[in-house]
Amino acid sequence: MGSRERRAREKEARTEHILGVARTLLLKKGLHATTVNQIAKLAELSVGTIYLYFKNKEDIFAALQEEGLMLLNQKIVAAVSAAATQQDKVRAICSAYVEFSETQSSYYDVITYFLSTSEQFFPKRLKTRIDRIGSRILIYCSHVLEAGIEAGEFRKVDARRHTIWLWGTLNGLIQFRKMEATMLQKESYRKIVQYALDNFLDTLVVK
Amino acid sequence: MGSRERRAREKEARTEHILGVARTLLLKKGLHATTVNQIAKLAELSVGTIYLYFKNKEDIFAALQEEGLMLLNQKIVAAVSAAATQQDKVRAICSAYVEFSETQSSYYDVITYFLSTSEQFFPKRLKTRIDRIGSRILIYCSHVLEAGIEAGEFRKVDARRHTIWLWGTLNGLIQFRKMEATMLQKESYRKIVQYALDNFLDTLVVK
Amino acid sequence: MGSRERRAREKEARTEHILGVARTLLLKKGLHATTVNQIAKLAELSVGTIYLYFKNKEDIFAALQEEGLMLLNQKIVAAVSAAATQQDKVRAICSAYVEFSETQSSYYDVITYFLSTSEQFFPKRLKTRIDRIGSRILIYCSHVLEAGIEAGEFRKVDARRHTIWLWGTLNGLIQFRKMEATMLQKESYRKIVQYALDNFLDTLVVK
Amino acid sequence: MGSRERRAREKEARTEHILGVARTLLLKKGLHATTVNQIAKLAELSVGTIYLYFKNKEDIFAALQEEGLMLLNQKIVAAVSAAATQQDKVRAICSAYVEFSETQSSYYDVITYFLSTSEQFFPKRLKTRIDRIGSRILIYCSHVLEAGIEAGEFRKVDARRHTIWLWGTLNGLIQFRKMEATMLQKESYRKIVQYALDNFLDTLVVK
DNA sequence: TATGAATGAGTCTTCATTCAT
DNA sequence: GATGAATGAAGACTCATTCAT
Structure with missing residues (x-):
């Protein structure tokens, strides 16, 4: 079963994706002006999903x-x-x-x-x-x-x-x-x- | 009239005062955590007055x-x-x-x-x-x-x-x-x- | 100046008003289901105002x-x-x-x-x-x-x-x-x- | 076939198990603080499974x-x-x-x-x-x-x-x-x- | 001038529920 | 049957700014 593997890979990819978006925003707007909602929107994910991958801002x-x-x-x-x-x-x-x-x-x-x-x-x-x-x-x-x-x-x-x-x-x-x-x-x-x-x-x- | 002068001096003094308070707060709490309300309170002025002396935070x-x-x-x-x-x-x-x-x-x-x-x-x-x-x-x-x-x-x-x-x-x-x-x-x-x-x-x- | 007095009275009246609304909601919906937003809406006040009168829910x-x-x-x-x-x-x-x-x-x-x-x-x-x-x-x-x-x-x-x-x-x-x-x-x-x-x-x- | 029976027994056992976990959590954390996700985790089941046995929280x-x-x-x-x-x-x-x-x-x-x-x-x-x-x-x-x-x-x-x-x-x-x-x-x-x-x-x- | 009560959009975070696999 | 990733509405609370007095 490569299923578990695929899952793991997808999970990591998603994490990378979020991190990428967060980086972009952080540098464009600064730490405080970057909001989780923005990250979610730009990542085309729901806010909840962000919190699935990261405990915190x-x-x-x-x-x-x-x-x-x-x-x-x-x-x-x-x-x-x-x-x-x-x-x-x-x-x-x-x-x-x-x-x-x-x-x-x-x-x-x-x-x-x-x-x-x-x-x-x-x-x-x-x-x-x-x-x-x-x-x-x-x-x-x-x-x-x-x-x-x-x-x-x-x-x-x-x-x-x-x-x-x-x-x-x-x-x-x-x-x-x-x-x-x-x-x-x-x-x-x-x-x-x-x-x-x-x-x-x-x-x-x-x- | 020294009255106009006096007023100008007072205005400057007030400005300095606000600035002093703002500096204190900025360094104690950081930019974001410093709120205009706090500045007002510590300066013993009303929020409105702050906005009389400064257009903006x-x-x-x-x-x-x-x-x-x-x-x-x-x-x-x-x-x-x-x-x-x-x-x-x-x-x-x-x-x-x-x-x-x-x-x-x-x-x-x-x-x-x-x-x-x-x-x-x-x-x-x-x-x-x-x-x-x-x-x-x-x-x-x-x-x-x-x-x-x-x-x-x-x-x-x-x-x-x-x-x-x-x-x-x-x-x-x-x-x-x-x-x-x-x-x-x-x-x-x-x-x-x-x-x-x-x-x-x-x-x-x-x- | 009865102005300060009037202010005080208004403040108390507002407090009572909020409390009344909160009571109504609490009993209709229970503690948890009662939200500050609801209280604000029913009291015809903004959320911020509620927090002006009470530190907390x-x-x-x-x-x-x-x-x-x-x-x-x-x-x-x-x-x-x-x-x-x-x-x-x-x-x-x-x-x-x-x-x-x-x-x-x-x-x-x-x-x-x-x-x-x-x-x-x-x-x-x-x-x-x-x-x-x-x-x-x-x-x-x-x-x-x-x-x-x-x-x-x-x-x-x-x-x-x-x-x-x-x-x-x-x-x-x-x-x-x-x-x-x-x-x-x-x-x-x-x-x-x-x-x-x-x-x-x-x-x-x-x- | 005892198979149907066995299945029924298993189903009941599972139900009991979930209930037990739910009770534990309810009493430790109160009604509101108990979440379906928590129940699932403590029961070592997936959230979906919980919803297979119970329509609702x-x-x-x-x-x-x-x-x-x-x-x-x-x-x-x-x-x-x-x-x-x-x-x-x-x-x-x-x-x-x-x-x-x-x-x-x-x-x-x-x-x-x-x-x-x-x-x-x-x-x-x-x-x-x-x-x-x-x-x-x-x-x-x-x-x-x-x-x-x-x-x-x-x-x-x-x-x-x-x-x-x-x-x-x-x-x-x-x-x-x-x-x-x-x-x-x-x-x-x-x-x-x-x-x-x-x-x-x-x-x-x-x- | 000076006040400070009022605003409300916006912040982070949670969670019951669904649905593709 | 079983999974668990994904959702997104909703929650408590904050704060720069305005405006009637």
Whole structure:
């Protein structure tokens, strides 16, 4: 009987579908302005059905966030493995991150949306679960720097702090994308990121 | 007649008062949980009166943001003038910024709250007005770098880009404060900021 | 300024009005089937207005109950003072109680409705407040029996227990009114009450 | 073929099973909070199946009530047959009733739940069917009193009315159990029942 | 100017019932 | 017979905004 299997697959497909719609709405209208009724309508489902797949409105968005962080993690790991030198690995991380913020912009926005949403919406329970995934990524990137140091390719910096610095920088600069037209005066934020990365590597690479 | 004057002054005082209350509530409860009725009650005014001074709930929070940016601008200018060397001026900017984000955390949060809130809450009209104030600050900081370059104290970097890089970094790292307990593993984000600044200056200062 | 006064009076009138509508609906449809929307509609008010006068659906019905118990208390006290002999006072209590259950049947039903609604709907807080009013009535009735005993009109019974017995009996029998057509086979429950009271007094009065 | 038989037996067993679950839930959570989905889950059946055995949610609870009254009837008959004197038979009825209200409190509550629920939940059709079973119990008890009168053990009272009085009293007092902590001031309601019964028998027994 | 009672559309969530498989 | 996913009307409650006083 593939019936049970088919059911399971359909269930997952439906879940994905709802999540997709929710993501779209969240990013178009923001967290609070996105209502369950809207999600239902856009998903062409009844409200009740939404609640069959998710316990809560909260649950929907938490799922979205986890999904996003997982995906980011994968992208970074993949990018790093494809790179040869340690310096290239660092560049790869940045590219992966920036690219993720663009191609998966919906996910990226959801993540930062909640990063900056201090405990107001999410209960601690969900917050920490998500922070943990973030930590995993952080540790992974630190390892890359450490490897570079051990390989003699990088100077003996504080790997952890350097990583946090890099990450903060990326987050901060990516946020400026929304201001390309105004504050950046039409200069592509990507060029700024590239500029920052080059300078960052200057502090790191042994010459 | 000083009567008209007095009235104008009273009007402004009232406006300030409402804004103060709104800020308090916004930061305690978040944007959505702050209701006009609450503002009215805490301000010991009637709801109607609030609408006499502000067209909208939206308007209240936009005013809050402008106020905040103005204040930030002042702080930075003051900090810079107090510093002697160009390097100190840069350090002063950072301190001022981080301090502002802590001591005037209410204002800082309001600013970033909306910075990261893509057109969700504010109509474009308000957004650009705010970006413009941001630009002014940016330009001011660029001038400090340029002055340092001209003085031979700094290397011939791209002042504008270096400034944006710095600002992005600061913003990004300040956001991590919320994660001191989790992702930063109890390390003070301030130390991270210091670490980043030292490294940043390494890319800038002529040795 | 009678303005503030008038406001207060209007406010109370409105409250009464809502309570009246709520009572009507509660008794016609039961607690759960009575919705705030219905109350609003029947009261020709908007839902929001209902919530201006009552914090909760719960609050509405609690108010109803207290009102009812207060009224009952008054009726009993009045009836007792009008009676001459102790025996007459006891009869007066019963009459008052039964009459209350008929003429103020709405109130009576609300009271017993909640008496029998074990903590499911009301939080303890409200339950005990109401029980307290009930206790007051109970004590008052006990005093009548005690007075009769002291006057040598009644036998030396346990006044408190005799009172509870009487009250239980009345409650139990009044409940049968709903079954006049079926279980009582068309005999008026009032006659049954009369019969019970006569026999009850036989256990009490010194002959 | 025993097949048809077996099927009938299985059907009945299933019905009993559902009823059992429904009773459990009803008493744990109250009528309104008990949902058909819950019943299905606890019964390890699908919702659809529930609707195969019962037309309605209403139907389930009506069946529950009938079951309960049947059981009560049995208990009373059994208790009476075990008693020797007529007085003991009356005491036996009371004990049986009070005990039923305690040990089978689930059933008792269901019965009174709906007794006091004027046509709110049940359509007349169901109400009268239930009243009829109640009547049967009433008549049976009357017979006990009549037998006592005929035996010269009881005074020549109106057997029917005396029975209703007794029953009303029991019901009324049992309701007070919920108020042991408050209105009864920690005195066991059972003692009150005993007290009432003793006094009741005083009006009945020939001395 | 100032008030604050009133509005009502809109929020999240529940649940009895149906029906295709 | 049995399943359980899907429905959608209905529930309690909120809140930005208006307007008669």
